Amino acid sequence: MRVIESISEMQQQADSWRRQELTIGLVPTMGYLHQGHLALVQKAIDLADRVVVSIFVNPTQFGPNEDFERYPQDIPRDLRLLDELGVAAVFKPDAASIYPQGYQTYVEVQQLTQPLCGHTRPTHFRGVTTVVNKLFNITKPHLAIFGEKDFQQLVTIQRMVSDLNMDVEILGHPIVRESDGLAMSSRNVYLNAEQRQTALRLSQALEQARRLVSGGERQPQAILEKVKNHLLEGGGITIDYVELCHLDTLQPVTSLERPGLLAMAAFVGPARLLDNCILTPPGAGLHDRTQ
């Protein structure tokens, strides 16, 4: 496995693979890898001839009071795990080469980035789309894989790629969970034992919503109230948002006639945690999504 820090070396490696007509799969990460990341990497390995994993804690996607400075890291462990999986190259640039002095270009997806996480993190998605755009230009992938835990990120990147005619296929991968249901996240390490227990209420609340919808409930207000009540019961959680929205536009649904996204963000101790699921009303298939 090559570990590449230089942008031009990475581009040359990608060019060389492309000349050999090898397909390239990219999994962009901020490191501190968990089983969720590794599932994305495995999917890339199944689909592409050469897999690149980028590890870059991207400063432009963090707000001023967020956890950029303390974002967890374990590069030796990350490299070992990726090597074992059969990754061809890890691209691990430093911030000064990604954002050199005088840097001033940003890629912005305007509407999809407004709701949900956009309220609390107004500059977050601009940082994400900008760095992912750069990573695509550097690693020249045929396909790239993103986790569905960051559902808004996934649809935002799909929109960027489609709008800018980038010739890359964007694939999602279902949320990978701990055995007790907690969605995997590098930020789970911020939780102490009690908070870790409290955090289970996110996935439990989603489960509750699923049961409600299976039972015939289609009113977003009723669903959201149950979910919020479950989250708040017993304390220790501050809700950032809980929303039921269209899968494509992320705008709130007024009645759940087609599959919709139930998305939440909540603070548990020092961690801001995300979780989501797709709620499908009985009789509505996922193919209804684009109707």
Next chain:
Amino acid sequence: MRVIESISEMQQQADSWRRQELTIGLVPTMGYLHQGHLALVQKAIDLADRVVVSIFVNPTQFGPNEDFERYPQDIPRDLRLLDELGVAAVFKPDAASIYPQGYQTYVEVQQLTQPLCGHTRPTHFRGVTTVVNKLFNITKPHLAIFGEKDFQQLVTIQRMVSDLNMDVEILGHPIVRESDGLAMSSRNVYLNAEQRQTALRLSQALEQARRLVSGGERQPQAILEKVKNHLLEGGGITIDYVELCHLDTLQPVTSLERPGLLAMAAFVGPARLLDNCILTPPGAGLHDRTQ
């Protein structure tokens, strides 16, 4: 010469050339080609194995009261001229395929787009960088050529490419002028005979500035005053801006110790005309540019 309207067909053609290890040169235009455009095309033909010329009057780079609706067109003539030169493909998409319903992604270069034309045309460069980014992703060029008449556009695109790590070489080409000195522009067609004569004062004023600087003048205020006086003498011209600025940052210079850009925009009748030149004080070489 292929005339391609479909984005995916253009991408496939570019992929096919790249698989054959042929280099691709792009000249993006809005059509109604003049000798200036053709000089860019000739340069591309000299440098690349396959040349693509795009013809697209890009709505997002026009302001609400500008000339989008009446921008001149002569596609049959454009195609004939390009075919004669040996262009491999003309990419000529329609606006609905470039900006489909729901389009919402923009590429923005923040600082370089503020001065000069940025004052009068605050959304212009965002439209330019966005469409050029898309054209690069569609035509996949190794190099692209832009005229130096739009100097701010050229450095803005160079900045975008460098900031976003796009693997494309951006080359400028000197302004091509009519025999009497008027910089070639598709918009010159807006001028009647009298205005056409008045418009000569732009290039004359640049010439005057050059003479002043050869004579030892290094004070921007003195140079700019002479230039403005010459432009205004006799009426018929409204100055948008005349500025003497750093070649790389486009910020005003306080004393002309190194080569600087003398840039102007002026309204002559219905036309907004641009012109510029690089002023080099005696003893300062162009290599001083980056010192």
